[in-house]
Amino acid sequence: MKTITDLPEWHALQAHSDGMRNLHLRDLFAQDPERFQHFSLQIEDLLLDYSKHRITAKTMTLLLDLARVADVEGWRDRMFAGEKINSTENRAVLHVALRNRAERPILVDGTNVMPEITAVLEKMRLFSERVRSGAWRGATGEAISDVVNIGIGGSDLGPVMACEALKPYQRPDLRPHFVSNVDAAHLSHTLARLDPARTLFIVASKTFTTQETMTNAASARTWLTDALGEDAVAKHFVAVSTNAAEVARFGIDTTNMFEFWDWVGGRYSLWSAVGLPIVLAVGFERFTELLEGAHEMDEHFRGAPLEQNMPVIMGLLGVWYRNFLGASTLALLPYDQHLVRFAAYFQQGDMESNGKSVRRDGTRVDYDTGPIIWGEPGTNGQHAFFQLLHQGTELVPADFLAAAESQTPLADHHEKLLANFLAQTEALAFGKTADEVRAELRERGQTGEALDALVPHRVFDGNRPTTSILYHKLTPRHLGSLIALYEHKIFVQGIIWGINSYDQWGVELGKELASRILPELQSHETVTGHDSSTSGLINHIQYLRRP
Numbered sequence: 001m002k003t004i005t006d007l008p009e010w011h012a013l014q015a016h017s018d019g020m021r022n023l024h025l026r027d028l029f030a031q032d033p034e035r036f037q038h039f040s041l042q043i044e045d046l047l048l049d050y051s052k053h054r055i056t057a058k059t060m061t062l063l064l065d066l067a068r069v070a071d072v073e074g075w076r077d078r079m080f081a082g083e084k085i086n087s088t089e090n091r092a093v094l095h096v097a098l099r100n101r102a103e104r105p106i107l108v109d110g111t112n113v114m115p116e117i118t119a120v121l122e123k124m125r126l127f128s129e130r131v132r133s134g135a136w137r138g139a140t141g142e143a144i145s146d147v148v149n150i151g152i153g154g155s156d157l158g159p160v161m162a163c164e165a166l167k168p169y170q171r172p173d174l175r176p177h178f179v180s181n182v183d184a185a186h187l188s189h190t191l192a193r194l195d196p197a198r199t200l201f202i203v204a205s206k207t208f209t210t211q212e213t214m215t216n217a218a219s220a221r222t223w224l225t226d227a228l229g230e231d232a233v234a235k236h237f238v239a240v241s242t243n244a245a246e247v248a249r250f251g252i253d254t255t256n257m258f259e260f261w262d263w264v265g266g267r268y269s270l271w272s273a274v275g276l277p278i279v280l281a282v283g284f285e286r287f288t289e290l291l292e293g294a295h296e297m298d299e300h301f302r303g304a305p306l307e308q309n310m311p312v313i314m315g316l317l318g319v320w321y322r323n324f325l326g327a328s329t330l331a332l333l334p335y336d337q338h339l340v341r342f343a344a345y346f347q348q349g350d351m352e353s354n355g356k357s358v359r360r361d362g363t364r365v366d367y368d369t370g371p372i373i374w375g376e377p378g379t380n381g382q383h384a385f386f387q388l389l390h391q392g393t394e395l396v397p398a399d400f401l402a403a404a405e406s407q408t409p410l411a412d413h414h415e416k417l418l419a420n421f422l423a424q425t426e427a428l429a430f431g432k433t434a435d436e437v438r439a440e441l442r443e444r445g446q447t448g449e450a451l452d453a454l455v456p457h458r459v460f461d462g463n464r465p466t467t468s469i470l471y472h473k474l475t476p477r478h479l480g481s482l483i484a485l486y487e488h489k490i491f492v493q494g495i496i497w498g499i500n501s502y503d504q505w506g507v508e509l510g511k512e513l514a515s516r517i518l519p520e521l522q523s524h525e526t527v528t529g530h531d532s533s534t535s536g537l538i539n540h541i542q543y544l545r546r547p
């Protein structure tokens, strides 16, 4: 059975990478004064600068050949057409339909899904307008001031990230909160600050069976009914789910349920009714702009030639580092405090999608797949982990994101933020040579052995690759485009690696084992049925908890 590593396109990249290992970004920039023009792309005021990568025109040609032979375009068209490309779950992958502002018909099993999407969006609009205007009243007749989203993973991270990102568009009198962890600390600390009469809960769960969410929802329900009585549930609980039967079983009237569909993956669901907390926080119009921004990126991804296609270029660069230059992680470093949860969001987005070792046909891969995604906003990271990025032994490609203009202008904060953004990518690429260090130290009056001893410590090798993504301002539209850009990048990589990016079987075993261990923790019997470590830990917990 031939795999991607058997193809001449892969071998060509391997051979090419041998020659590229010792090439320095300093040389690449010296050889081509127009490098920025040659290796950057722009869609309206969104700029992708990939010139500070260890690539040449030849590298890009070879990577694009790989994309073609992997049939990225064919798979992309199959996704947009509603084909069931999530083969292990026999599902279409249609988050793109949720933001299909052209309302082009998209068929799943012969039925156009657009009317259903439009109907749910309309329901979200009407509901959000009632809550935001104060027309929706709680059980005691008070307007809602706090919305608590109870969900986890894809039913949490997207709305959390987007609500943080769009803070400047929020009103102070309608505050979003998010409870995800089954650790009671999360729910307790959140509720401690809230008034039941003015609190609305959204229970968000695709399956409506997730242990953490159901446990938090049940406790939140008790908190509410203890204060306001059973009848209050209808005015203080709504659900977002694909599972009407379980929503009803929980006691939420399904007229207060916002539906989505099995062809929306959890980690791609913020565009669906899962985005309800975003709509409540910033209003339906802003949410529509978010969808429009994503749609613009979808159209670019569908239509732009591969060599000018932002998600394709980003996906290929990731493959280049992962498979040919040995990088195992990718840092996402927004120089934008509003994107404080961006890396956390794409940790799920990327790692749950491409953290796979088996191809679509069930055979094991013999090459690396999804990288570890991590990151924090700048400039904080500079004072924490950047030391390793600059001088460590690990090659860490990084994406730097920044807005040209601040949403919260204050004195010269934003210029300082941008100066750091630019300085870091420059330093990572070009470093500082021993001669430069020497000259600098001499200027400061250092000489002799003391100078020589310091030089190696102060040298920066450079040649550390970064992508710079610049946008005008973090508007809902730009946020939508940015998220869609990363979603499609993940898609491109999944296709090249031949894996199904849209299932997540790897999360199941832990869930199964937890449900087996739960009754053991609840009983006081000595446990022996596990390996000695697990049994030993359970028994030690019982011992520590003895009255």
Ligand code: F6P
Residues within 6 Å of the ligand: 152, 153, 154, 155, 204, 205, 206, 207, 208, 209, 210, 213, 266, 267, 352, 504, 507
């Ligand atoms: O355990 C992983 C996962 O299934 C994610 O894929 C999903 O986003 C999350 O749990 C929450 O699932 P649900 O929305 O069904 O509660």
